Amino acid sequence: MTTRPRQPSVSVSVHSAPGPHRRIFLSVVLLAIAIVVSQAALANTPTIRLFPTTVVEDLKQTGNVARDMETGLQEVIGRLDQQQALYVESKCDGAESDTGCERLARQIGATYLDMLTIMEERLPDMEHTVNNTRQSLEKSLRNELGKKMTPWTLQETLIGGNANNAATQASPTLRGRSGMRLSERFKQYYQLVATSGAKGDQSLAVLASDIYLDMEETTLLIQRTRQEIARATLMEQLNQSFGIITPEMIEVVGGVKSILFGDAEGQALVAGPPPGSIEEAYRSPLEQ
Amino acid sequence: MKTTTVRSAFVKAKLDYKPVLIVATLFATLALSSCASTTPTCASPQAKDLGRAITMVQASLMEGCHAHLDRYYDDLLSIAEGDPKPENKREFSQFLVWSSDNGLLSNRQAQDYYNRYFNIKFMSLKGDYNNCSHTCPNKQKVLFDMERELSDKERGLLRVSLDNNGYYRADRLYQEVELVLEATCTACAAGR
Numbered sequence: 196m197t198t199r200p201r202q203p204s205v206s207v208s209v210h211s212a213p214g215p216h217r218r219i220f221l222s223v224v225l226l227a228i229a230i231v232v233s234q235a236a237l238a239n240t241p242t243i244r245l246f247p248t249t250v251v252e253d254l255k256q257t258g259n260v261a262r263d264m265e266t267g268l269q270e271v272i273g274r275l276d277q278q279q280a281l282y283v284e285s286k287c288d289g290a291e292s293d294t295g296c297e298r299l300a301r302q303i304g305a306t307y308l309d310m311l312t313i314m315e316e317r318l319p320d321m322e323h324t325v326n327n328t329r330q331s332l333e334k335s336l337r338n339e340l341g342k343k344m345t346p347w348t349l350q351e352t353l354i355g356g357n358a359n360n361a362a363t364q365a366s367p368t369l370r371g372r373s374g375m376r377l378s379e380r381f382k383q384y385y386q387l388v389a390t391s392g393a394k395g396d397q398s399l400a401v402l403a404s405d406i407y408l409d410m411e412e413t414t415l416l417i418q419r420t421r422q423e424i425a426r427a428t429l430m431e432q433l434n435q436s437f438g439i440i441t442p443e444m445i446e447v448v449g450g451v452k453s454i455l456f457g458d459a460e461g462q463a464l465v466a467g468p469p470p471g472s473i474e475e476a477y478r479s480p481l482e483q
Numbered sequence: 484m485k486t487t488t489v490r491s492a493f494v495k496a497k498l499d500y501k502p503v504l505i506v507a508t509l510f511a512t513l514a515l516s517s518c519a520s521t522t523p524t525c526a527s528p529q530a531k532d533l534g535r536a537i538t539m540v541q542a543s544l545m546e547g548c549h550a551h552l553d554r555y556y557d558d559l560l561s562i563a564e565g566d567p568k569p570e571n572k573r574e575f576s577q578f579l580v581w582s583s584d585n586g587l588l589s590n591r592q593a594q595d596y597y598n599r600y601f602n603i604k605f606m607s608l609k610g611d612y613n614n615c616s617h618t619c620p621n622k623q624k625v626l627f628d629m630e631r632e633l634s635d636k637e638r639g640l641l642r643v644s645l646d647n648n649g650y651y652r653a654d655r656l657y658q659e660v661e662l663v664l665e666a667t668c669t670a671c672a673a674g675r
Contacts, residue, residue, distance in 0.1 A: 336670040340663065341615035346608040346625065349667075353659050354604065401659050404666030411669065477569065479576035481597040483604060 243339045243352065245403040246388045250335065253328040254388060254406070258381030260324050264317040265378055268451070271310045275448055278303045304435050307444050308428065310451070315424050322417045329410035332403055340400060352400055380409075525551045527558045533571060536562045537578050549587045556596060563643040572601050572644045599632055600639025601646075603653045607632050608660070615671035622668055626661060633657050 282288075282303065287296035340349060384406050427447065525548035528536035540555045548555075559578070563571045576597055583593040599606050607628035610617055618625055633653060640650040 333670040333673055336667050337615065337674045340667045341619070341671040341674075342613050344614055345612060346610045346614060346618045349614060349663065350604055350608045350656070350660065353656060353663065400663050404663040407666045407670065408662070477572045477576075479572065479597055479601065481576055481579055481594045482602050483594060483598055 243343075243399065245332075245335045245339055245399050247331065247335065250328060250331040251385065251388050253324060253331060254381060254385040257321070257324040257328055258378050258385055260317070260320045261376075261381055262378035264314070264321060265376060267313045267317060268310060271306060271313060272448065272451070275303065275306045275310065278306060279445070301435060304431055304444070307448065308431050308435075310448070311424050311428050311431070314420070314451070315428070318417055318421055318424075322414065322421075325410055325413050325417065329407065329414055332407040332410065336403060336407055340404075349400070523548050527554070528562065531562065531565060533559065533563050533566065533574050537574060541578070541581065544582070544587055545585070552582065552587060560600070560638060560643060564638070567643055567645050569644050569646065572639075572646070575601065575639075575643075599635050601636075601644065603636075603640075603649055603656060605629050605632050605653075605656070605660070614664070614667055615674075618664065619668035619671050622664055626664070629657055629660065 278299065282296070282299050285296060285299065287293065287299060290296050291300065340352075344352065384402075387402055388406075427443070431444070523543060523546040525543055528539040528543075530536040530539060536559055540559060544552065544555070559575070563575070579588065579593040579597050582588045583590050588596070595606055598604060607625060612618075636653045637650055640646040640653065
């Protein structure tokens, strides 16, 4: 029986390699292992599909429709502002029986009717695209976050891989009045969604929820606005015979301006949290 | 002659029993009194230093006060609030690991005690069923439990460990969960 001798040449060739070369070789091997491991980890991480192409397109379309409506209304609202300023400057308040004031009031009423007509024409398109976006998001949210996740996995998705790195990226804007044009808001949504590839799932879940709830509210508001437009048009047609500016008119115009063109007062300045310790956080073996 | 002998034996025996009875009574009293003196008082730790307070609590727990662990944990948190620092997290973790190793807490209980106060994640969100079927029908309760847990995190992260970033992240996570659950549950309800 013969024993196979060891082959010293192999160990010699590795051990006798020069220091820097060996270090480079080891670094390359370690790097390759790290890449393979991280790729495998990524492959195991469940990805959520909250923004299919249809949602992205719907958002873009809604933004375009909103922009068209704003463009149409901008000119009318500008005219209304001028007429109202003239009415106030002419001291028509309390002098409604004056012929000149009566004529001014009728002009304002006619412009107000124009505004309502434009809204009436554009709102169905708006309603349609908003509904499409809402329905697509609804399906994604129900399936991806509602049925495929437990509360714990949802929490882990929101935290992402940086639970201990608290002072991280800026989070997507949460709900509330954004104080910007409707079309700008949709444009921003579109840009956030279109560039979402670089973001983690945690941002997407919040973003999708934010947009979905916004769409829900917008749908309801559009429905109510359409009903109100029919009533307001009838009222104004009646008022035209008397040449009266009602407080409701002024209020509606103010509301439309605030919704469409933003409201600077609506922006709240929120102070950030005080800076915390930058030290490496302690990780307990009990931590989950 | 015979009767005399028996009576004397009886008398003698009666005389012999007396000291035995006295000794037995004394011994029983002594035994009972010694039992009463070893009953643990389970008093709260009086030390201001967290490390010393933990040692005192550990001694009490080993003497049979394990039923008071909840109160002791609260006492320790109060003591740590008096001297807040990031290392307190480690002290609490080690104490809970010790409690688990000594069979005073299950591993799961130890995790709950620790994470409820010192982790960003919410233990209130533990659950094995999907959100549509389980979380949404109980959404208000889940959010209420989270809110209570957030106040415990404020105590553990902010007031005990000075981990401001951790607490603010937990606070933001609470808001995010609230928003995402509102949207998800609306979507779930619409699909029925």
